[in-house]
Amino acid sequence: IELIMSICSELHIQAYAVGGCVRDAILGKDINDIDISIEADTILLFPYLKKRAKCKYHEEFQTSSIVFSNGILIDLIRCRKESYKYNGALPTIIPSKIYDDLKRRDFTVNALAYDLTKLKLLDYFGGLEDINNKVIKKIHKVSYTEDPTRIFRAVKYAVRYNFKLYDQDEIINDLKGGVMSTISVDRIIKEILLICQEKDWKDCFILCSKLGIFDLNINVLAVDNEMLCFENIEDR
Numbered sequence: 692i693e694l695i696m697s698i699c700s701e702l703h704i705q706a707y708a709v710g711g712c713v714r715d716a717i718l719g720k721d722i723n724d725i726d727i728s729i730e731a732d733t734i735l736l737f738p739y740l741k742k743r744a745k746c747k748y749h750e751e752f753q754t755s756s757i758v759f760s761n762g763i764l765i766d767l768i769r770c771r772k773e774s775y776k777y778n779g780a781l782p783t784i785i786p787s788k789i790y791d792d793l794k795r796r797d798f799t800v801n802a803l804a805y806d807l808t809k810l811k812l813l814d815y816f817g818g819l820e821d822i823n824n825k826v827i828k829k830i831h832k833v834s835y836t837e838d839p840t841r842i843f844r845a846v847k848y849a850v851r852y853n854f855k856l857y858d859q860d861e862i863i864n865d866l867k868g869g870v871m872s873t874i875s876v877d878r879i880i881k882e883i884l885l886i887c888q889e890k891d892w893k894d895c896f897i898l899c900s901k902l903g904i905f906d907l908n909i910n911v912l913a914v915d916n917e918m919l920c921f922e923n924i925e926d927r
Contacts, residue, residue, distance in 0.1 A: 695727055695757075695765065696807045698739045705730040707789050707804040707813065709768070714800050717822055718852065725765045728792050728804065733767040752784055771795070778836045779873025790815060797841045798848065799828050821857075828857040835862055839870045842904065843882035850894045859902070866903045887927040 692708070699706040709728045716722060729736075733755040737746050744759040753769035772791035773782035782795075793802040799818040806813055821828050827849045829835065835842055835858070842862055849856045856862065871879065886895045893913045900907040919926040 692725070692727070692765070692807070694740075694743065695736065695767075698736050699729060700808065701739075702731070702735060704735070705789065706807045707770075708807060709789075709792065709804045710796065710801050713803040713805050713812070714818070714822065716805075717803070717819065725763075726768055727765055727807070728768045728770045728789060730770045730788055732786075733769055736767065753786065768792070775837050777873075778833075778870075779839060782838075789813065794830065796830060797834065797838075797844055799830055800848070800854075802830055825852070825854045826857040827852075827854050829861075834858075835865045836870055836873075839865070839874050840878055840882050842866070842870075842902070843879075843886065843899075846895050846898050846902070846904075847886055847889060850891050850898060851889060856898075863902055871904070884924075887924050892927055 696706060698704075706727055706729045708725070710724075710726050712722045712725050732753045734748050734753070737748070737755075740746055740757060744757045747756045747758075749755065752771070755767040757765045757767055759765070770787055770789050770792040772785050772787040773795040774785070775782055789804055793804055793813070793815055796802040799816045799821045801818070802814075802816045803818045804813040805811070812819070816830050817828075827845050829841070829845075831837060842865070845856055845858065845862065848854065886892055886899075889895055896905065896907060896912060897909050899905050900909055913921045913927075915921070921927055
């Protein structure tokens, strides 16, 4: 992180630690994913990183995956804003500044940034207060109809951190209105697989059932049997 900070300083590029790593640092949790957003095309850093890391560039979003020689992975993200042509569509990406990059995110607790130049926390949407109050709350007015996969992520974060779902009634009403029909089965399956990787995956599925995402018999969910081992993510 210090290396990226020094490079960005030399190039006069604003850089910020963002999202989950900031959230987990505040919560005192182990940090597994490090995302750094910069207000420039991430490929500009490659000449300064190539001696220390392997760099993979994703041209569509101007993002990069940086794997350092010590095994540390950092995702570099071009600050951007997003727009949706219709509910359930994949977003259209437009390069922008840090405010828009945080505004596009799913929940207030994930819309926190740490300015690596000024060494201060940026909290435009009340994420710190919601962490202290232990709630998962959307940012956008039509968040769950705009991108229904956010419902799965709301469940995942609520269970993982033992937080309350602030938007629970809205989520239930959106599900009753058929919001999941606006996205592909592939995108739904991807979110299910991510839930299966959670430590408390069973509780995630129980909450999904209570919200009305699935119709599950929770009494037999994950009950041991001869054919399946639920320590195995594929069996889950």
